[in-house]
Amino acid sequence: MNIFVCLKQTPARDSVIRFADHGKRIDESGLTYELNEPDAFALEEGIRLKEENGGKVVVVSVGPERAIAVIREALAKGADRGILIENDESFQVDAFAIAKALAAVLSEESPDIVLTGLQADDLGFGQTGVILAELLNLPHASIVVKIVEISDGSIRVRKELESGWFQNIDMPLPALLTIQSGTNKPRYATLMGIKKAKTKPVEYYSIRDLGVEPLRSQTIENFYAPPKTKETQFFEGSSREAADKLAEKLKFEARIL
Amino acid sequence: MSVLVVAEHHGGKWHKMSWDTLVAGQTVAALLKTELSALILGAQIEPLAAELATHRVDRVFVAEHELLSEYSSDGYTIAIQQVIGRVSPDLILFPHSYFVRDYGPKLAARLNRSFLNDVIDINVKENCIRFTRQLFQGKINADVTFSDDLPHFISIQSGAYRGDTLEPTGNFAPVEKIDVTIDPTDIRTRYGEWFRESKSKVDLSSAEIIVSVGRGIKDPKHIPIAKGLAEALGGELAASRPVCDNGWLPLERQVGSSGQTVSPKLYLAIGISGAIQHVVGMKGAEKIAAINQDAGAPIFEIADYGIIGDLFEVVPALTEAILAIKED
């Protein structure tokens, strides 16, 4: 099986986000980065598919040079080959351009299955996989929580629906799946894996050379902190003092004690 | 400029977000001083179309086809593409539902357009439309403009506009049928019945007090800290999704878009950041209290009471304080 997994490098989950140029940009100076959380589950799903069905796992990322770290991480966990499509912009990008870049590279390959995370937790589009399926003319399922079975060139997956409902979907391969967080237990890289990763091939492209046009269909005019919709009463002091004040409020104002 | 809202339903019932999206459409149509149409797709949908026609729209389009009787990304994409070809809207609003997540960006891409999801506000200034959406799981807002050609495709976040206040009027907007052609072979996916994993034994929707615990609790061995507070308050214990995904608490205690929707008198969120998918499940609470070490956590945007601090110190202290009050 030719398994492709798309990965994005995103700011670490608990990052404090600061602005620069009066909110025109995000200040990247203090940020650390990690593999986007849902993508870690997509990667694990891809590696398991290889273990069960044989084949190769190729990981592809669009991002600045630093995104090579998530490719190396994936190679250390068991992916066989990496592709980095370099794009200097971290936050002024839209999913359409990213999907076009991925499609330009993947259309030269012959994937049996393409996996993405269901969304990147920074920009929160949740679109890249769905658009990529369209551009590659593949059937797809989004918000997949389980690959139920693969047989005779078709695949059955379980998709999450709203409010705790699920549904199985059958479709022919090749196909694209966007994977939900929490669906498996992503493995850690072993020391051996990290060593081996150094010898695995990585190809580089630049998003401009791939002829992606336009690079931007949407522009973020400014970033800012969300306005509060409620007047929050904050309780300060030591933990005990704050807790006492909150308990008082719960009794006398919220009247729930 | 003309505005089209795509309304969603399942099993003969409206998706609640359809009304939020309709209100967003009414708001933006008024700002642009233009007409508002609504589209409904499916099979045997006359009653729904008639109901839609009484909800302050100028026109209702109906695309009926046997192959639209159940949702499919291929079927919806093909059908709406044909409707767009016929009625040429300039701005198309979708509810940000799971279905729309599944076909909206695909439809836009097929027409060589980008898609803007999770819009929470729309402003018009000198004929330029600015859309507000949230980034970083709700920590940041951004104002976005399109640079591609019309039509623009956007989806509206649940609850961003208040559809629950929308009342039918006595007026019926004209309902127009639009023929769509779909071939069975166009639909590459086969969809099974909807099901739930297990019948939930816990009904959080009637709980008056809920203590809800998030990933900030860090390890299952700390769950008793939250449980102790829930017991002191006489409330139910609930959780955000990662806590249930990790198996620290059973799935039936999950609150949010893929879990339960609750509206207690008090919702006390511990170590929960307040991502939209969580918030849609609990923002109907009468009072919301949050304990979080990050002053910028989005949960504080909707909290009535907040303590910025370490839950491992604050929660035990709060449990003691509550027990002391109860003993008095």
Ligand SMILES: Cc1cc2nc3c(=O)[nH]c(=O)nc-3n(C[C@H](O)[C@H](O)[C@H](O)COP(=O)(O)OP(=O)(O)OC[C@H]3O[C@@H](n4cnc5c(N)ncnc54)[C@H](O)[C@@H]3O)c2cc1C
């Ligand atoms: C399609 C879809 C459906 C989803 N459905 C749901 C759903 O139904 N329910 C749901 O909850 N989520 C759902 N999610 C996930 C959601 O987007 C968030 O990822 C999730 O809600 C985050 O959970 P959290 O707040 O517990 O964790 P995090 O976002 O990681 O937040 C942890 C918080 O704990 C705080 N913290 C850490 N340590 C401490 C400490 N010592 N003291 C105090 N505070 C501390 C941190 O500051 C942070 O704010 C869904 C996502 C998608 C894409």
